[in-house]
Amino acid sequence: MRCRCPALKDLFAASCPEVLPPASVRTLYTAQLMIVTIDGVAASGKSSVSGGVARALGVPYVSSGLLYRAATLLGLEAGLDLHDAPALLAHLQTHPLRLEPLAEGNRVWQDGRELTDELHSTRVDRGVSVVAVLPEVRAWVDAQLRALPSPFVAEGRDMGTNVFPRAGAKFYLTASPHIRAQRRAQERPEDVPAIEAALIRRDELDRVQSAPALDAVVIDTGPLTLDGVIQTILAQLPEQVTSA
Ligand SMILES: Nc1ncnc2c1ncn2[C@@H]1O[C@H](COP(=O)(O)OP(=O)(O)O)[C@@H](O)[C@H]1O
Numbered sequence: 001m002r003c004r005c006p007a008l009k010d011l012f013a014a015s016c017p018e019v020l021p022p023a024s025v026r027t028l029y030t031a032q033l034m035i036v037t038i039d040g041v042a043a044s045g046k047s048s049v050s051g052g053v054a055r056a057l058g059v060p061y062v063s064s065g066l067l068y069r070a071a072t073l074l075g076l077e078a079g080l081d082l083h084d085a086p087a088l089l090a091h092l093q094t095h096p097l098r099l100e101p102l103a104e105g106n107r108v109w110q111d112g113r114e115l116t117d118e119l120h121s122t123r124v125d126r127g128v129s130v131v132a133v134l135p136e137v138r139a140w141v142d143a144q145l146r147a148l149p150s151p152f153v154a155e156g157r158d159m160g161t162n163v164f165p166r167a168g169a170k171f172y173l174t175a176s177p178h179i180r181a182q183r184r185a186q187e188r189p190e191d192v193p194a195i196e197a198a199l200i201r202r203d204e205l206d207r208v209q210s211a212p213a214l215d216a217v218v219i220d221t222g223p224l225t226l227d228g229v230i231q232t233i234l235a236q237l238p239e240q241v242t243s244a
């Protein structure tokens with residue numbers, strides 16, 4: 001159902017008072033106020049920073065990118081065409097994924113198998129942006145994220161714009177491609193120039209869903225330490241988030 005309520009048109013359609021009683025709308029609205037979103041470009045520090053902020057607040061953090069990565073891994077393993085949304089979705093429905101949003105690091109499971117360690121391989125890095133532009137896959141990820149109980153810190157590309165537009169605090173992390181590649185080179189077998197080229201390509205493929213929210217605080221993490229970024233964010237959180 002399409003929401004016609006002007007005050008809520010940027011919330012998800014299911015929260016429209018034409019569908020739900022006002023008390024339920026209020027509950028959904030309040031629940032979003034206890035969410036912190038940390039979006040940004042690839043390797044800008046989102047998951048490390050989200051983990052640090054979440055631990056300081058005593059809440060979990062949620063990595064949306066891991067769900068896109070897991071969908072990509074399953075598609076690759078099944079030999080599917082990554083552009084084929086109906087085939088991918090059918091596969092995801094018969095092989096359900098579960099995101100475990102722990103404060104110390106997110107894990108992804110498919111039945112009894114843990115996929116987490118396989119999600120940051122070069123082949124998943126290469127395929128994930130193809131899968132992530134499919135609207136059907138985006139809706140599948142969004143539904144899983146919106147079903148999680150707040151409070152939590154959510155990180156990705158469109159947490160503050162599309163998934164949790166009423167979040168209590170929004171941040172957007174950037175850094176130059178070269179600095180990001182130098183950081184990621186600690187975690188990948190490729191050299192800095194190859195990683196930098198792949199990051200620039202992925203930034204371009206992810207450009208549409210990666211625009212910062214208009215009300216996000218943009219932080220250039222280039223000159224900051226990891227702890228410096230975490231402290232910068234903690235210092236700007238509103239009370240409804242810190243007291244949640
Ligand atoms: N401000 C920072 N200074 C130095 N290293 C950082 C900083 N932020 C993140 N890192 C490191 O950069 C790498 C990529 O960070 P990560 O959190 O995985 O980014 P993302 O989730 O955006 O891909 C990790 O090795 C992390 O420890």
Ligand SMILES: Nc1ccn([C@@H]2O[C@H](COP(=O)(O)OP(=O)(O)O)[C@@H](O)[C@H]2O)c(=O)n1
Nearest residue numbers: 042043064065066068128129132156157158
């Ligand atoms: N909210 C999100 C999160 C990730 N993604 C996609 O998933 C990919 C992997 O995201 P990630 O956050 O794990 O990647 P890194 O930034 O850590 O390299 C991105 O390159 C995007 O294609 C997205 O489209 N929207």
